[in-house]
Structures are given as structure tokens and as C-alpha cells.
Amino acid sequence: MGQNSTTILVPIIKNKVDExxxxxxxxxxxxxxxxxxxxxxxxxxxxxxxxxxxHGKSWINxxxxxxxxxxxxxxxxxxxxDLLRKLCTDSAELLDKVYAYCENFPILEKRxxxxxxxxxxxxxxxDAAVYIGAPGRTVRQIKDESNLRDFIRKYLDSTTWxxxxxxxxxxxxxxxxxxxxxFAFLDQKVKIPSVNWLGLIxxxxxxxxxxxxxxxxxxLVIVWVLVLHxxxxxxxxxFIRKRSQxxxxxxxxxxxxxxxxxxxxxxxxxxxxxxxxxxxxxKAMFSLSKSLIKFVFVKGKLMGIPTIHFAKWVMFEENSRVxxxxxxxxxxxxxxxxxIDNSGWGLTGIFSNTKVFPKTNFLLTGGAYDEEHFxxxxxxxxxxxxxxxxxxxxxxxxxxxxxxxxxxxxxxxLSERQxxxxxxxx
Amino acid sequence: MTTLELNDIQGYLIRGxxxxxxxxxxxxxxxxAEATKNWLAKSWKTMTTAEHIPKKDQISSTHLNIAFTYSGxxxxxxxxxxxxxFSREFRQGMVSPHRTRLLGDLGNSxxxxxxxxxxxxxxxxxxxxxxxxxxxxxxxxEKDKIVCINYYELLKAHFAGNxxxxxxxxxxxxxxxxxxxFGFRDGISQPIIEGSGRVGPKDDVIKAGEFIFGxxxxxxxxxxxxxxxxxxxxxxxxxxxxxxxxLKDIGRNGSLMVMRQLEQNxxxxxxxMNEKTKNEDHSINVAESLKLAAKVIGxxxxxxPITLFPDKDPGVISDINDxxxxxxxxxxxxxxFGSHLRRTNPRDSVDDHGRKESLKLSNQHRIIRRxxxxxxxxxxxxxxxxxxxxxxxLFCCFNADISRQFEFLQYTWAxxxxxKELYNDPDPIIGVKEKxxxxxxxxxxxxxxxxxRTISDLPQVITVKGGDYFFFPSITVLRFLSTx
Numbered sequence: 001m002g003q004n005s006t007t008i009l010v011p012i013i014k015n016k017v018d019e020x021x022x023x024x025x026x027x028x029x030x031x032x033x034x035x036x037x038x039x040x041x042x043x044x045x046x047x048x049x050x051x052x053x054x055h056g057k058s059w060i061n062x063x064x065x066x067x068x069x070x071x072x073x074x075x076x077x078x079x080x081x082d083l084l085r086k087l088c089t090d091s092a093e094l095l096d097k098v099y100a101y102c103e104n105f106p107i108l109e110k111r112x113x114x115x116x117x118x119x120x121x122x123x124x125x126x127d128a129a130v131y132i133g134a135p136g137r138t139v140r141q142i143k144d145e146s147n148l149r150d151f152i153r154k155y156l157d158s159t160t161w162x163x164x165x166x167x168x169x170x171x172x173x174x175x176x177x178x179x180x181x182x183f184a185f186l187d188q189k190v191k192i193p194s195v196n197w198l199g200l201i202x203x204x205x206x207x208x209x210x211x212x213x214x215x216x217x218x219x220l221v222i223v224w225v226l227v228l229h230x231x232x233x234x235x236x237x238x239f240i241r242k243r244s245q246x247x248x249x250x251x252x253x254x255x256x257x258x259x260x261x262x263x264x265x266x267x268x269x270x271x272x273x274x275x276x277x278x279x280x281x282x283k284a285m286f287s288l289s290k291s292l293i294k295f296v297f298v299k300g301k302l303m304g305i306p307t308i309h310f311a312k313w314v315m316f317e318e319n320s321r322v323x324x325x326x327x328x329x330x331x332x333x334x335x336x337x338x339x340i341d342n343s344g345w346g347l348t349g350i351f352s353n354t355k356v357f358p359k360t361n362f363l364l365t366g367g368a369y370d371e372e373h374f375x376x377x378x379x380x381x382x383x384x385x386x387x388x389x390x391x392x393x394x395x396x397x398x399x400x401x402x403x404x405x406x407x408x409x410x411x412x413x414l415s416e417r418q419x420x421x422x423x424x425x426x
Numbered sequence: 427m428t429t430l431e432l433n434d435i436q437g438y439l440i441r442g443x444x445x446x447x448x449x450x451x452x453x454x455x456x457x458x459a460e461a462t463k464n465w466l467a468k469s470w471k472t473m474t475t476a477e478h479i480p481k482k483d484q485i486s487s488t489h490l491n492i493a494f495t496y497s498g499x500x501x502x503x504x505x506x507x508x509x510x511x512f513s514r515e516f517r518q519g520m521v522s523p524h525r526t527r528l529l530g531d532l533g534n535s536x537x538x539x540x541x542x543x544x545x546x547x548x549x550x551x552x553x554x555x556x557x558x559x560x561x562x563x564x565x566x567x568e569k570d571k572i573v574c575i576n577y578y579e580l581l582k583a584h585f586a587g588n589x590x591x592x593x594x595x596x597x598x599x600x601x602x603x604x605x606x607x608f609g610f611r612d613g614i615s616q617p618i619i620e621g622s623g624r625v626g627p628k629d630d631v632i633k634a635g636e637f638i639f640g641x642x643x644x645x646x647x648x649x650x651x652x653x654x655x656x657x658x659x660x661x662x663x664x665x666x667x668x669x670x671x672x673l674k675d676i677g678r679n680g681s682l683m684v685m686r687q688l689e690q691n692x693x694x695x696x697x698x699m700n701e702k703t704k705n706e707d708h709s710i711n712v713a714e715s716l717k718l719a720a721k722v723i724g725x726x727x728x729x730x731p732i733t734l735f736p737d738k739d740p741g742v743i744s745d746i747n748d749x750x751x752x753x754x755x756x757x758x759x760x761x762x763f764g765s766h767l768r769r770t771n772p773r774d775s776v777d778d779h780g781r782k783e784s785l786k787l788s789n790q791h792r793i794i795r796r797x798x799x800x801x802x803x804x805x806x807x808x809x810x811x812x813x814x815x816x817x818x819x820l821f822c823c824f825n826a827d828i829s830r831q832f833e834f835l836q837y838t839w840a841x842x843x844x845x846k847e848l849y850n851d852p853d854p855i856i857g858v859k860e861k862x863x864x865x866x867x868x869x870x871x872x873x874x875x876x877x878x879r880t881i882s883d884l885p886q887v888i889t890v891k892g893g894d895y896f897f898f899p900s901i902t903v904l905r906f907l908s909t910x
Contacts, residue, residue, distance in 0.1 A: 149849075153849075153880065156877050156878075156880075157879065157880045157882075161876050161877055163876075164876060165876070166876050169876055169877060242650040243513065243514060243650055243829075244510075244511055244512060244513045244514060244650050244652070245510075245511070246514070248514065248517075251514060252522075252524075255522075255523075255524035256523075256524070258524065259524065259527050259528050259837070260527070262842045262843065262844055306777055306778070329842075329844060330838050330842060330844070331528070331834065331837050331838050331842075337787075337790060337830065337834075340645065369645075370647060371643075371645035371647050372645075372647050372648070372649070372650055373647075394866075396844040398777075398844065398847060399844070399847075399849055402847055420875075420876070423876060423877050423878075424757065424873075424878075425847075426877065426878070
């Protein structure tokens with residue numbers, strides 16, 4: 001089953017923001033104390049968050065008066081219609097509590113699964129690009145495979161294996177697992193996604209065959225970047241603060257929500273630079289990202305970053321603003337450190353089209369590669385994530401992908417060499 | 427090529443003063459800022475610099491260095507805007523709800539239980555580092571001690587007159603073989619600062635800006651140095667911001683210093699190793715116990731890396747440091763992925779990155795370590811594991827970016843149990859929690875053939891007893907501080 005991501009943005013009723021914030025704080029505290037949210041029972045939601053945006057002043061002193069809005073972001077298994085329907089039926093109590101503070105939510109007497117679903121559906125905003133660290137893995141599968149790995153690990157530790165061959169051990173594990181009723185799911189065959197080399201080769205051939213066109217395309221890109229540099233980059237207002245110069249109170253507020261488990265969240269909101277040129281550039285970057293995510297970044301790494309479960313970009317309010325969300329392993333520092341090393345090009349290509357970004361040149365230098373300013377920019381444009389839920393906070397994305405490998409290799413017939421490799425996974 | 431202004435840099439940042447086997451770290455409060463500034467106006471000349479002195483007999487028998495906490499600089503009279511230009515970590519200090527979570531200072535390591543630096547302790551304003559070496563004696567710690575203490579007494583006689591009040595002191599010692607209390611040779615691997623004049627393996631040479639303000643770091647940019655934003659004092663003394671902002675730089679040739687007093691629970695450490703490797707008749711298997719401990723640490727007691735000597739300790743004191751994990755031990759069969767040294771400096775083997783990328787990542791998280799022993803010197807082993815009284819390490823390190831360096835190492839690489847392909851393996855030395863939550867495991871996985879083994883239920887062998895973040899200014903800045 002495929003994974004999907006949905007973003008729902010709703011204006012909050014005037015003067016109700018503080019009450020809503022209190023409610024969200026209560027839900028988040030409950031989560032921290034191990035009280036699961038109603039929707040956990042659905043067993044299809046990987047990550048979810050509620051974020052209140054446009055409450056207080058914009059970080060770049062944007063003069064526009066904005067209405068506070070509630071953002072709901074959810075990563076889940078299956079189709080959007082099914083998810084919304086289930087949420088509006090089985091988790092209605094929670095939804096009602098939260099959305100009672102929002103504009104246009106059906107009044108009490110008119111709240112039905114249908115009316116709630118219609119409300120949510122009407123407020124869905126489109127994703128610009130979505131990344132999934134373990135494509136195809138459902139919540140159920142992730143939990144099952146985690147149990148399987150733990151079971152095998154315990155079994156391996158329960159005895160000594162002397163000089164048994166790897167093949168023999170593989171077979172013994174297989175027998176032990178097969179005789180255990182908890183692992184009936186192993187009958188279902190699963191595939192591990194792989195890089196679409198065929199598609200890439202095909203693309204390469206097409207580009208070669210149409211060499212003149214390719215050259216024209218390249219030239220166009222070069223001209224584009226030159227124009228961007230001369231007419232846009234040089235006139236940009238740049239972000240020049242360092243981390244030490246960020247607002248202390250706001251940093252403390254962000255930190256309140258961080259580093260409780262080995263997973264963390266990140267929500268970021270920035271404003272687009274004006275003009276069609278910038279819009280076209282960011283859209284082109286999103287298209288490139290989407291293709292790469294589909295064909296290349298399918299094995300748990302986004303531009304080389306091995307710690308992201310789900311991430312996505314969203315544009316809204318007539319493409320004038322960009323949201324970025326991520327659910328990841330480890331700390332904020334490692335997350336961004338990784339970004340700089342492996343994907344500075346991608347981040348610069350995308351975010352330099354938004355206002356007040358660290359100075360870039362030809363979309364290639366500066367920007368995300370300017371470590372100190374980039375870290376500060378990123379932290380400064382971050383938002384407090386009011387409620388954050390993870391279905392499996394104890395698992396890293398590497399664990400999840402490794403568990404699938406274990407599951408797949410366990411069910412195969414393996415050569416001695418393959419079996420030895422399999423044992424290394426556990 | 428960068429050249430460091432060694433005569434402006436306080437010595438302890440560049441040199442470990444290893445020949446000065448006895449030292450006293452004195453934590454003080456400023457009671458009279460004017461008096462302290464008057465003292466600084468003279469005493470900056472007496473601070474030991476990093477300047478290389480080729481003739482041994484010209485090296486002073488005593489060394490002195492100084493560092494300030496945030497509240498110390500505040501007390502001294504640095505203006506709010508200028509204080510505000512220091513990094514957030516330094517300004518907050520080691521204790522805040524988030525930082526405590528990040529550093530794993532929970533349970534018996536919680537700041538509430540600390541001896542110093544905690545919420546129930548008197549705030550520390552500055553730390554004086556006093557070192558002594560008897561030039562006649564040959565590695566004789568008792569003789570060094572006399573020199574150190576005499577110098578300390580000399581300084582102490584003027585504390586009150588200089589507006590200073592002593593809160594506490596901790597005596598830091600080194601051993602000729604540099605073994606810590608668990609019995610392992612320590613301090614072998616240090617980054618080599620580019621431009622410091624030291625030489626060593628190319629992979630270990632790190633840009634000066636990783637440790638010293640005013641120089642470029644490994645990302646090719648200048649670290650976030652504190653700048654003068656509100657005029658005060660004799661600004662003519664200060665150098666301009668190297669980045670060209672036009673502001674005066676109070677950080678240049680200085681660094682940030684992290685200090686943590688870590689009690690070592692020697693008996694717990696060795697009892698655990700003994701228990702996990704005992705013979706069938708329950709007697710201690712010394713060889714196996716030593717081997718497991720070496721796997722946990724990453725080196726044998728002699729200092730020899732287990733990566734190069736997988737079977738047994740070669741026995742001779744070793745400083746071998748020019749090796750990589752990817753090259754010699756890709757699968758962790760010799761030095762497990764979870765071992766203390768491998769995870770805190772993974773060298774050429776970070777996650778599944780290639781060698782070059784790994785080295786780059788590793789080098790973005792290096793620190794200069796300056797640990798010294800406290801308590802009665804003891805060399806632990808499987809059969810000798812009850813020291814006389816409390817023993818431990820006064821951990822000290824230098825870095826320009828506490829968040830990306832020290833805190834990253836403590837949190838991301840030590841406390842988080844997910845290094846490499848691991849699941850439930852915190853750093854077995856500095857990452858283990860006293861109490862786990864329901865269902866949580868703390869293991870050490872020994873990669874092996876045909877299958878890896880889980881060493882379960884790691885005990886906490888380090889208890890944090892105190893700590894603080896300090897600014898370690900240049901000589902020039904000490905002089906400037908006397909004029910504010």
C-alpha cells in the first residue's frame with residue numbers, strides 16, 4: 001500500500017487562538033506522557049502534527065496583517081479520502097475539540113462524518129514535493145517487522161552458535177519464526193524499492209539522441225542562472241544574522257518541543273520572493289526533486305541524508321508562501337549539518353527563491369553552503385510545532401529499512417555468502 | 427596557510443601541559459569587579475601563552491590560565507549587548523531544561539545533585555587553572571604538586587584583595603602513562619590545529635576556526651565570534667572582526683571551554699565486564715574481561731587500538747593513532763560500532779558514507795580534550811577495581827561551536843542509541859542512563875561471526891558531578907576586559 005501525505009489549512013476563529021493553543025498544549029503533553037491520540041487506533045498514521053501559523057508577527061517583519069490558521073499535516077497509508085473518512089468517524093471526538101475553534105467547521109448539530117469530511121477536504125492544500133524514507137511500508141508492516149527483528153535478535157542471544165554455517169543458522173531462524181504464530185504476515189511477499197536505473201539509462205539515451213536539444217536545454221539553464229544572478233541575486237535582501245543573534249525567547253520556545261526521543265520534527269514557513277522568475281525557478285526545483293525522489297531517493301536517503309522518515313514542501317496562498325515539514329532522527333544540528341554536506345545544492349536551489357535567505361551566487365555558492373548563516377536562517381524561520389505524533393518513536397529510518405531487509409532475506413533461500421550477509425543485518 | 431598568533435592565545439588551548447603533572451582548577455566568584463579588573467590589568471602578563479619555547483630550561487615551572495563564565499563576564503561589567511553577542515549555549519550555560527535533556531544529565535547526574543555549576547550551587551564566575559612542574563624532578567607528581575600548590579598559595583593570598591572569592595577547587599593530575607581510573611591510556615587522539623606548528627597525520631589536521639575564533643573553520647566560514655556591539659573600554663586594544671563587519675572582535679584567539687566533573691564508577695565498570703565474561707565456574711576470566719572492556723572503549727589498556735590489535739593487548743604503551751575504521755574494520759568485527767571511541771570519533775567510517783565524506787563529517791565534530799584525573803590515582807583492572815574514595819575525570823575540552831561540537835558528540839553520537847545500524851546502543855561509557863523507561867533497553871552489540879552478540883543491561887559508569895561553559899579569552903582580550 002502506498003503512503004500519502006495531506007496538509008489541511010484552516011483559519012482560526014478570531015479571539016479563539018489562545019484557547020486553541022491551550023488545547024493543543026494539553027494534547028501534546030498527553031502524548032509526551034505516553035497517552036496516545038485517538039487516531040492511533042486507526043494504525044495507518046505514521047506522523048501527524050498541528051501547527052498554529054500567522055499568530056504573532058512574521059519573522060521578516062512582513063507588514064501584511066494575517067489571520068491565524070491551523071495547519072494539520074499527516075503522513076499515512078492509503079488514500080486521502082479513506083483517511084479523512086476514518087478520522088471523521090473514529091477520531092471525531094478529537095477533531096471536534098480542535099476544529100471547534102476554526103472557521104466554517106460544522107456547527108454542533110450538523111456535525112456528521114460527512115460534514116466533517118467535507119470540511120477537511122475543502123481545506124486541503126496541495127503538496128509541492130513529498131519524500132518518504134521507507135516507501136511502501138505501512139505502519140502495520142513497520143511494527144510487524146520491528147517485532148520480527150527483536151524476536152530474531154533475542155533468539156540469537158538465547159544460545160551460542162559455535163561453528164554452525166551461516167546457511168544453517170538462517171534456516172534455524174526461519175524454522176523458529178515459522179513456528180511462531182505472531183509472524184503469519186511473512187506469507188505476504190514484499191519488495192524493497194530500488195533505484196530506477198532502467199529509467200535513468202533511458203533518460204540518458206533520450207538526452208543523447210536529442211543531443212542538439214539537450215545542448216539548447218543546458219544553454220537555457222545557463223542563461224537562466226545568469227539572468228537570475230544579474231537581475232535578481234545581486235539585488236536580494238540577504239539573511240545576515242548568526243545563531244547568536246537569534247531571539248532567545250523564541251529559541252527557548254522551540255527547544256521546549258525538542259529532543260525527547262531519538263526522533264524530532266521540523267516545521268518551517270518562508271515567503272516567496274516576488275515575481276514569475278522566482279516562482280518558475282522554485283517550481284522547476286520542485287519538479288526536479290519530485291523526479292529524483294521517485295526514481296533515485298527510494299532507499300531511505302534524501303539527497304544523501306539518511307535520517308528522514310517523511311518530509312515535504314507545500315506552497316500556499318497563491319504560491320506566495322512555502323512550508324517545509326520534516327520528521328527525522330537525531331538532533332537539529334545533525335539534521336542541518338547533513339543538509340549542508342549533501343544537499344546544499346538542492347536547498348539553495350529551492351530556498352533561495354524565498355525572501356531573506358543567505359546570499360547566493362549563480363544558485364551554486366553561498367546559500368546553504370554558508371554554514372553559520374544558513375543554520376541561523378533555518379532556525380529563525382522555524383515554527384513551533386504545537387502537537388507532534390510519531391507512531392514509532394523508538395525506530396530510526398535506518399532501523400525500518402534494515403528490518404524490511406531482514407524480513408525479505410529471511411524468507412529467501414540463501415547461499416552461504418548471502419546468509420552471512422543476512423546475519424550481519426541483525 | 428593559516429598562521430596562529432600563538433603569543434596571543436592562552437597556552438592550554440594549544441598545549442596539554444603534560445609535563446605539569448599536578449594542577450589545581452580554582453573556581454571563583456567576583457565580589458568586587460573593580461578590584462578584579464585592576465588585577466587583570468596586571469595579571470594578563472602572567473598568563474601562559476601558546477608560544478613555543480624551544481629551550482626546555484626556559485619554560486616556566488608554573489603555568490596559569492583563566493576562563494570566564496557568562497555570569498563572570500556580566501559581573502565584570504561587560505555590557506548586555508556585548509554579552510548578547512556570545513553563542514546561546516555559552517550564555518545559557520550547561521544547565522537549562524533543554525540542555526539537560528540533550529546532555530543526558532538525568533537521575534543521579536542531574537544538575538540538582540551537582541557539586542558546582544548546578545542550580546543549588548553558588549554561581550561560578552571564573553576558573554583559574556594553576557599548573558606546576560618541578561624542573562629538577564623527573565615525572566614526579568609529588569614534587570610537581572608542591573610547585574603547583576605553592577604557586578596557588580601565592581595567588582590565593584591576593585584573592586580577597588583582587589575582589590575574588592574561592593568557591594571550590596579540584597586538583598587535576600596526570601600519570602606518566604596517562605591512564606585514567608578504569609585503567610586505559612587516554613588522550614591519544616587529538617585534532618591537530620592548522621597553523622599551530624604541530625605535525626601529524628593529514629586526516630587529523632583541522633582548520634583553526636573549529637577551535638579558535640577569528641579563523642576560518644572546516645566549512646570555510648568564520649565561526650560565530652562575539653563582537654563588540656556597545657562601545658566600552660579601550661577598544662583600540664581589540665582586533666577587528668576578520669569577517670569584515672567593521673565591529674571589534676572580542677573572540678579572536680579565544681575559544682569556548684567545556685568543563686565537566688565526571689565521577690568514574692570503577693567497580694561498576696569492571697564488575698560488569700567480569701560478570702559478562704565469567705567462566706563456567708563463575709570465576710573471573712581476566713583475559714576475556716579485558717577484551718570486552720577494550721571493545722567497549724575502543725583501545726586496550728596500553729592505548730593500542732583494538733582495530734589494529736584485535737586479539738590481545740600488545741602490552742607496550744601505545745600512541746598509535748594513524749588508522750581508519752573503514753580500512754581495517756568495516757564490519758566492526760574488531761572495534762564494535764558502538765564502542766566509545768569509534769562512535770565519538772568515527773574517523774573514516776560515519777554511518778554508510780564513503781571514506782572521504784566520513785572524514786569530513788568526523789572532522790566537523792572534533793574537540794580538543796584536556797582531561798585530568800581527580801581523586802587518588804588508581805589504575806583499574808578486572809581484579810583491582812576498588813579505588814580509595816571517589817575518583818573521576820575532570821573533563822575539559824575546547825571548541826568554537828559548543829552546539830556542533832561538544833553537544834553534538836554528547837547527544838547525537840553518544841546518547842542516541844542509533845549510531846550506524848544499531849538499535850538500542852547508547853555510548854557504553856558516557857551515554858548510559860541511570861534509569862530506563864518501560865521496555866527501553868541499553869545494550870552493547872559486539873559484531874562477531876557467525877552472529878553478533880548483545881551485551882545487555884549496560885550500567886551507568888559515569889556520574890556527572892558538576893560542569894559549566896567558559897569563555898577562554900585571548901591575552902589581548904584579558905587586557906581589554908581590565909578596561910571595561
